[in-house]
Amino acid sequence: MDLLSALQLRALLNAAIRGFFAARGVLEVETPMLSAAGNTEPNIDSFQTRFSGHVDAGQALRWLRTSPEYPLKRLLAAGIGDCYELGRVFRNGEAGGRHNPEFTMLEWYRVGWDHRQLIDETVELVRTALALVGRSATLQVLSYRDLFLQGLELDPFTAPLEALQQPLRDIRIDADGLGRDDWLDLLMTHRLQPAFPADRLTVVHDWPASQCALARIRDGDPPVAERFELYLGGYELANGYHELNDAGEQRRRFLRDHALRQARGAVLPPLDERLLQALPALPDCAGVAVGVDRLLMAMRGTAQIGDVLAYDFAHA
Template identity: 40%
Template sequence: MTGPIIPASTPPDPDRIAERLPLLRRRALVARAVRAFFDARDYLEVETPYAVPTPGEEVHLRVFRTEREHHDGTRRALFLHTSPEFAMKRILAATGQPIFQLARVWRNAEGSHLHAAEFTMLEWYRPGATLAGLMDETESLLRAVLPPVLQRPPGLAEARPLRIDVPFERLTMAEAFARHAGIDLLPTEGDAASLAAAAGCALRDGEDWEDLFFRLLMERVEPAIGRDRPCFLTHWPASQAALARRDPADPRTALRFELYAAGIELANAFEELTDPVEQRRRFAADRARRASLYGAGPDMAWPMDE
């Protein structure tokens, strides 16, 4: 009987773990600082189930399916959650208490230097928080847990340090597309041909407005923001914020932001939609779109979270 063959180029497992010890220590310090930050603001730390009947309604996230076997032999499909959002909102609605969680989450079919199939997500909720208030709190959190200036590793093409100790940039999506892509974005929403004409590019086979929007965001906007200091990208097109309120000042946009730093999306937040009829309509639309794109097999079949 022989054991598994390990390529000569692969260090023994104990050595690989030992090499990561400095990162593990730093991670522990960050987690301790995060908890201290929220404790000082009277947040309650919670822990919610990982295997749930409804893992989320994001159109493009794939999930891991499992099955619970009851003592009487009956079985129930469960899914590893893609975020703790739904369960945490139940706690928030029942208690009115600011809450946070360092949750393990899963996203199937992910794999790159910036995307993992399993990772730890920090999620927090504060009743009554506005978009501006959430951005202020996010800035304060990063200043509490990170050095004032982050130096980039040697050898990278981008050598500029990232400043955490200065006010973060705040750009609306419309401003970002106008500045970095030369596009008046909002009048094109839903019209792929119009967006392609404004961008001076050709539509790819099967590409709709949303596909092209994200292609331009990744190719032209994201590389240009958050290089010297983090940048909040705010007021997304309304179609790209299923759980967010529309902006009363411009209903074409939703009260959502993403935070970018050094080419990485660090955070995503929004003012919560609280209209149950509108929320159900959006969920139904997302479920229909997901089914049209990826089918409706058992890995995609779960009840709507009512």
């Protein structure tokens, strides 16, 4: 695809994003790309680098951010109110048709909102982006449980493991060490997402508590994570939470992540103690991250992330 038109569309989208939030009184901020702590999530690996200056400047070992989430939450805890950041993030080992190790993320937070309120604004933002290229999209909002019941006639919370494995028997999978959540993820990526209509926004909310990440858990039968994901066709565009502000629970989740990483021989990044210290002051809020490159891919109708970048990883 034409390089100039790709760069022009990115500039147009960036301007539209900033206008969207300016009209709503949401503050644009910039936070550090280098941190003393890394991302503990088991399936995300961080780049590392070392500072070569004087030791008094701070810890030498640094981690390139995989998202701006932690420093944004520290700002929220300091009382700055609704905010967003549009910037570059980095994930080691992720490269392919839809992935580049360096990419652009939009992340924002709304104080006093829950994840359901944020769904509406996220849909509005994506529709604003699509309108830039003359596109529109219908909308379906459904729970994680209803998605599985409608698409596979399986209850993801109660179905035995063998029933989750059955729809995947025709694809080659290294099943060693796969747990229940791994099989649910495979059903999402190999069976459910590919069936989403190309011209429809699909929002899936109330995920299993075991997939809570940094979301609150709502008691119920079963308990669910107050989390949502938004897709356009088969593209996952956004991941949002009603944010957890319990520092003790967050530390337990970080340590659980460490145990999973250790089991697979992965690097153990230090916990973000500054975030944990700030969490008790975090106001009730909801936050969401949007993959800007994925959104541009959807706008241009391409399956290759290189078509929306100036230079991909192989040519950087």
